Amino acid sequence: MTVHLKDIAAYTGVSIKTVSNVVNGNFEHVGPETRALVLEAIKKLNYKPNVAARRLRNAQVSVLAFAFPDLSNPYFAEVAHAIIETASAMNYTVLLDYTFAQRDKELAILTGMSPHMLDGVILDSHTLDVESIAQNQSQGPIVLLGERLFGTPFDHVFIDNTEAAYVATKHLIDLGKRRIAAIGVQQALNEAPSLRLQGYKKALEEANLLLDSSLLVTGGFWHRADGARAMRDLLNRERASLPDAVFCFNDLMALGAMSAIHEAGYRIPEDIAVIGIDDIEDGRYATPALSTVEPDKQEIARLAVTLLIERIKGQRTQPPESILVPFRLQARASTLGR
Structure with missing residues (x-):
């Protein structure tokens, strides 16, 4: 049975990188106790380096x-x-x-x-x-x-996600929009939601607009269906509390939100304006064409x-x-x- 680095790593409980460092003599990154543990495992498991493969890997x-x-x-x-x-x-x-x-x-x-x-x-x-x-x-x-x-x-x-969100929100404010919803808050897998929320809040504060937490809506995994679901939630409220614009934290959610707005019989942008971030190709061919922030x-x-x-x-x-x-x-x- 051939023994690999991952087998030694599993046996000793250290990372493959640490095992690799010991095998290749890079001891400066490995403590003496860990080095001894790995060397003992190498001996016990009868690990034999594949010289040809190593030479090929290094090329x-x-x-x-x-x-x-x-x-x-x-x-x-x-x-x-x-x-x-x-x-x-x-x-x-x-x-x-x-x-x-x-x-x-x-x-x-x-x-x-x-x-x-x-x-x-x-x-x-x-x-x-x-x-x-x-x-x-x-x-x-x-x-x-x-x-x-x-x-x-x-x-x-x-x-700069904070600045990108600020630019998107400020664009809506400059057009006279005052009840601006944000779709995509919180539930996502990285730091983008918090950074884009900061930019949204910055634009509102600069324009002396109060933050209305009822206009902050989660966006699931930031897909079209998530944007549509969030927009329907906003549209199911009393007419007086409806947003006049929506900043979606990415274009996919914006496309979903636009679908829900059309479905409910509202006009874009006359009733509700929509903007996203990413400038994906689909947005350019939507009806109407989607305003967005375009990363290079x-x-x-x-x-x-x-x-x-x-x-x-x-x-x-x-x-x-x-x-x-x-x-x-x-x-x-x-x-x-x-």
Whole structure:
């Protein structure tokens, strides 16, 4: 029976990364007691390093991975498309790994338990903390995307979600809207809800509008059905308490909300204006076309791929950076009218 690093890790209760460090003689990151424990397990389990495989692993294979949580969300599909295009221009192949925002699947892409050989990983994590990533990193350099893990020892590419939400809400206020609902509060898998809620509150406060907690609605997992369900809840209230605008924390929920508004016989934007964030392609072809905040997805892809490949090739040796990517308001018919 062949013994692998993961078998030693399971036997000793330490991470695969720690076992790898001991096997490869990188003792500076491993305490003496842990080192002795792993060495004893290596001897007892009769582990034999596969020299040919190790040599092959250490060679660059020009393959990257993009691990993301939600294949059903067009935003991630559009970012993935941009990453693949950027990497292809630099002669790299990208493997897509759909993690379902599950911890074990995010760990698998980092530890090498995924069956692919990779030079590096672009990770949009929704479950891991910094320590988990650092202890389990064995698939080369990592670049992080998304609204988590700020200040990490990895290159990180993201947008200013608070400011993006502020811009979206302020757009509605500038159009004369005063009862602005927010859909997507609380129930999601990362920090985006709290950051976007901060931006929403900032715009209201700046305009001297009181925060009405009855206009804050949860958004489930931020899909179309969640937006429609939240909007129906708002529309089932007394007419005097209806919102005159809705800021949805992403475009998918905005599309669902628009469907519910049409279904109830209200007009967009004359009765209720709608705006989202992400600028997914579906929103541009909705009726009416969806106003949104557009992250620069091409720049997200360019930065993520370039940073990762430079780390892989040893061309980038400076400390990791956190880089903000620009965004812009795309005002369309769902707020401006036809």
